[in-house]
Amino acid sequence: MRSTxxxxxxxxxxxxxxxxxxxxxxxxxLFARVAAAGSFAQxxxxxxxxxxxxxxxxxxxxxxxxxxxxxxxxxxxxLTDAGRQLARRAQAVREAAEAAxxxxxxxxxxxxxQLRITAVATFGQHVLLPLLAEFRRLHPGIQLxxxxxxxxxxxxxxxVDVAFRITRKPPQDWVAQPVxxxxxxxxxxxxxxxxxxxxxxxQPLLLFGNAPDAVPLxxxxxxxxxxxxxxxxxxxxxxxxxxxxxxxQGAGVVLAPDYCVRADLAAGRLVDLLPGWQLxxxxxxxxxALTLPAATAGTKARALVRHVAERLAAS
Numbered sequence: 001m002r003s004t005x006x007x008x009x010x011x012x013x014x015x016x017x018x019x020x021x022x023x024x025x026x027x028x029x030l031f032a033r034v035a036a037a038g039s040f041a042q043x044x045x046x047x048x049x050x051x052x053x054x055x056x057x058x059x060x061x062x063x064x065x066x067x068x069x070x071x072x073x074x075x076x077x078x079l080t081d082a083g084r085q086l087a088r089r090a091q092a093v094r095e096a097a098e099a100a101x102x103x104x105x106x107x108x109x110x111x112x113x114q115l116r117i118t119a120v121a122t123f124g125q126h127v128l129l130p131l132l133a134e135f136r137r138l139h140p141g142i143q144l145x146x147x148x149x150x151x152x153x154x155x156x157x158x159x160v161d162v163a164f165r166i167t168r169k170p171p172q173d174w175v176a177q178p179v180x181x182x183x184x185x186x187x188x189x190x191x192x193x194x195x196x197x198x199x200x201x202x203q204p205l206l207l208f209g210n211a212p213d214a215v216p217l218x219x220x221x222x223x224x225x226x227x228x229x230x231x232x233x234x235x236x237x238x239x240x241x242x243x244x245x246x247x248x249q250g251a252g253v254v255l256a257p258d259y260c261v262r263a264d265l266a267a268g269r270l271v272d273l274l275p276g277w278q279l280x281x282x283x284x285x286x287x288x289a290l291t292l293p294a295a296t297a298g299t300k301a302r303a304l305v306r307h308v309a310e311r312l313a314a315s
Contacts (some may be wrong), residue, residue, distance in 0.1 A: 026094055030057055030088035039077050061086075066150035111300045112141040120156070122240045123287055124148030126260050127180065128164065128308070135307045142300060150238070154288070159272075161301045163290040164308075166283045176288040181311045182257045183275070184279040187270045189250040194274050197229045203273075204234035204252030206243040211236045224275045244270075255279060 030047065034054060037043040044051045046050040062069050069083035076112050079087055125148060132144055147153065147160070155163055163174075164289055184199065194200065197219040207215065214232045220228075234252050237243060240260060243272040247254040255272060263272040 013155055020174075025097060027057060027061060028090040028093040029097055029267045030054065031061060031086060032072075032094040034058060034077075034078060035083070035087035035090065059069050064284070104289065109138040113298070113300060114143045114145055115161045115304060116145040116147065116159050116303070117164075118153045118158075118160050118293075119160045120149040120166060120287070121148045121150050122257060122260050123164055123180075123242060125241070126262075127287075127312070131308050131311050132304075134311070138307075139300070139303070152215055158300055161291070161298065162249060162304055164287055165290060166281065166286070167288055168284040170288065170290050173292065173294055177305055177309060178286045179289050179305070180259065180287040182259050182287065183285060184255055184257055184281060185277065186253050186255055186273040187261050187264070188247055188253045188273045190268060190271050191273075193271070197274060197277055200229060200231055200253060205231050206246050206252045206254040207231075207233035207236045207255075208240050209238070215239045217279060219277045220276075220280050221312075227241060227277075272311055 031047055034040065034043040039045065040051045040058075044054050044160050047054070054074050065086070066080060066081050068080050069086055071078040071080050071083075079273045112252060117128075117132070124146065126149075127235070132146070136142060136144060147158070153160060153163065155174065164179070167176070170190050185196075186194075188203070194203075197217070212231050214230045216228055216230045217227060218228045235243060235246055240256060244256060244260060245262070246252060247256075248264065253273055265272070289308065291305060
């Protein structure tokens, strides 16, 4: 009988001779099944082949190796030393093949399942919606559940997968990725530009939020100057879109994120009334996409954030 070293050398030689069908990936998968099942009959049932067909394939492999891989008796089927070595390699091939088939099936099916997304209402309506529509066309197996609101959402309790927020400090255990830098500026129907924020005191102010009294607002110029002005709103409310519409109608000056009025600026319906001035934001001047860490967040959540970030970077 050959030594263990000779058996190993024979098996190594066989591995390199892949042009022979006897030891292709299918044959190795078959041998892994036989080794795991412990019988030709059971392996045949698993593979949908006849016992005789499996016996012939194993015999061909033994001929290729030059020694027995199985120790056969009338009652049992065992592995020889060479068989055990080949079985280990065959099992690795089988596992790799299963992983490849699973990956192909997953890719063929595409992303599947539900994604719950929350965002600041204005960002969701003005920026996210067209990007989400495109994402859904690319991945029709995804169902999107949208929660566009300005209230503070408990991300875990409300089952959120992706949150788009203005924040410098994301919630504990959540990962933030910047997707859009923005500014809050003064916009109005076409007319002469103002030179200083103090001139806003002579204009009707359209202010988001509940502000019945005068509000002190600190303005910052691109050259670093700052100016604080106390302004009394003529209109205040919880709908930024309504306030922007009032500005279009000439009812006053709206303080709004620039991403809300890009189309109006391009069409000439609104103008930047204070060029060079903006309102600093305590929470930061970036929209952040929040997800759980990669080990927890699903593939579809990461795919959505990547899609949004890439589209906004290119716009």
